[in-house]
Structures are given as C-alpha cells and as structure tokens.
Amino acid sequence: MTTVAAYAAPAAKAPLERTTIERRAVREHDVLIDIHFAGICHSDIHQVREGWGEAIFPMVPGHEIAGVVSEVGPGxxxxxVGDRVGVGCMVDSCRECENCRAGREQYCTGGNVMTYNGVGKDGEVTYGGYSEKVVVDENFVVRIPDALSLDVAAPLLCAGITVYSPLRHWNAGPGKKVAVLGMGGLGHMAVKIAHAMGAEVTVLSQSLRKKDDGLRLGADHYYATSDPKTFEELRGSFDLIVSTVSAPLDFGAFLSLLRTDGALVNVGAPEEPISLNLFSLIGGRKTLAGSSIGGIRETQEMLDFCAEHNLGAEIELIAASEINEAYERVLASDVRYRFVIDASTI
Incomplete structure (x- = not known):
C-alpha cells in the first residue's frame, strides 16, 4: 500500500478538502501512474452532491486522468515506465460478457467498476484522479500520443470520448448536418470532433454569448435556443443532434429540428426525469437515444484521432486549492471550457 495526498468530499454536498488515501500495491498486471493533470467534469459535481443517487464517502472524484507510468507489475x-498515459471513467469490467468481448466495456452487463465512487472486484472502494497517484490494471489504461500535451489531453478521457462515441456511431461526417446542444466542457469538444470528421456543424446554445468561440472551434453556424425563431428556421434540418445538456429540455421542440430518420442523442444526464409526447418521435421515424463514454479501444482511437487533428481541450489550469471555487463556476457556466487540476499542487 502507498499513502498519497488527495482531495476528497467527506460527505454529500460537503466541500472537498485535502486528505490522504491508500493506493494498493502494484499487482501483476497493474501500472502505477504519477498523475500530472486531472480534469473536473460536471459528473464529479453530480456525484459529490448525490444528484444521481446515493454515493460512497469519503469520495475522491476525477475520471479525466493524465500522467506518466512510474512502476509496472511483472505481467x-x-x-x-515513462509512458504517457490516461485513465477515464472506468478501471475494470467483467471482461466476459458480450459487450466486454466486443470492446464495449462501458456497457458491461455485469457492471463495470467506475474510477471513483465504485467498488472493485477486491471489495475496495475506488478513488479517482484528484490525487497524486493511481494504480490501474493495464487493460484500462490508454496511451496519450506525444502530439497531445498532458494538460489538454486529460479532459479527453471523459469529455472527448463521451462525444466521440456517438458521433462515430451515428456516422457524423461529410454530407451530414450535426447540431451540438450546449457549448460547455463536452459541447466544445463535440464541435471540434464533428468538424474534424467533416460534418456541417451547428451549435445550439441558450444565448449567443459564446458564438465567437463556437465558430473559432469549428462550428459553421450558431443559434440561440432562447430565440423562438431558431426552432422555426431550423425545423427538419439535422441528421444528428448531440445533447450535452445536464438539465431537463423540451424534447419535443428539439426533436422537431431533426430530419426524417434523424437522431437526438443524449450524453448529458439530468438529475430529473423527463416527459415526452411520443408523437414527436413517430412523426418522422426519429430516434431519441443515449450514449455513455466509450470502450477502451474506442477511447484509444479517439485519442489518436485528436492527436492527428490537433484537438486538445480548451482548458483553465487551476491549483487543487481552487477545486471548490471551480465547482461553483462550473454550475454558473463560468469556464471556457474545462477546469484541469495541476496535480503537483495536491
């Protein structure tokens, strides 16, 4: 066991504070990673505040981890040692079900082991990336290409793969009109990736406040959803809408923006249930879908794609002592576009 410094929430809704945790000794197939950077995801806030249900405390959040291997197990x-690596939202799965065998560990039917707020096969609680080091089985570690600096690569381990997976699955590319709903941590990466895939990209945001950024990052068009004219003008326009919003929406209104056979895919996860008039799906043979991160192979594919196209996240680097302030700023949409913790300050 190794004692390392970390930032943890001692109880639900409590501020995070500096503490120490124990990391397991390196097993046969483990790698020990010195964490250099850890992104702050809105999911961290949902879980620290038990917005998605009962959680395990103390909780060390963080599933956007970038660092360097400092020790490897004998197998x-x-x-x-010395490799630049990343760890995303999961650190294990059953490895035997149909989904795991197909490289879709995120949909493991036995339930995967989340990087934090989870319980490993050994019965131990998992602690995330707001810490100095982490020990992970090599099969759930990915390589960060040299073309990506570790700080801008860290958010790709959640924000990047969360939008890359549905864009690939629903065939975003040349000839396709893709709308990105929400211009935040996930949304700004969706714009970059969809543009690099060759799609015509439209941002749908509450206001035009971030329009210049959206166009700079690769959007072809930018509309304010607070303007009723947007829904009149764009009716029946899109093949795919990727919603990164974690608040309830008027799904009927957004489904009206799809072409026949179009899909509205949710990667944002509101805490509240939604209501839906099914006629908004039936008329136009439309799909309302969801998508969760990506498997390990697809995550590596995403990193390689981002390196090839020079797609790092837009970040604001902070010290660990600023985590609680950063949480409040995320809730106020006051970040462009991802906070990343400098782990040397933990």
Missing part, C-alpha cells in the same frame, strides 16, 4: 506488456 504488464502494454506499458513501460
């Missing part, structure tokens, strides 16, 4: 074949 490790994929990584060596």
């Amino acid at each position: 490790v074949t994929k990584f060596a």
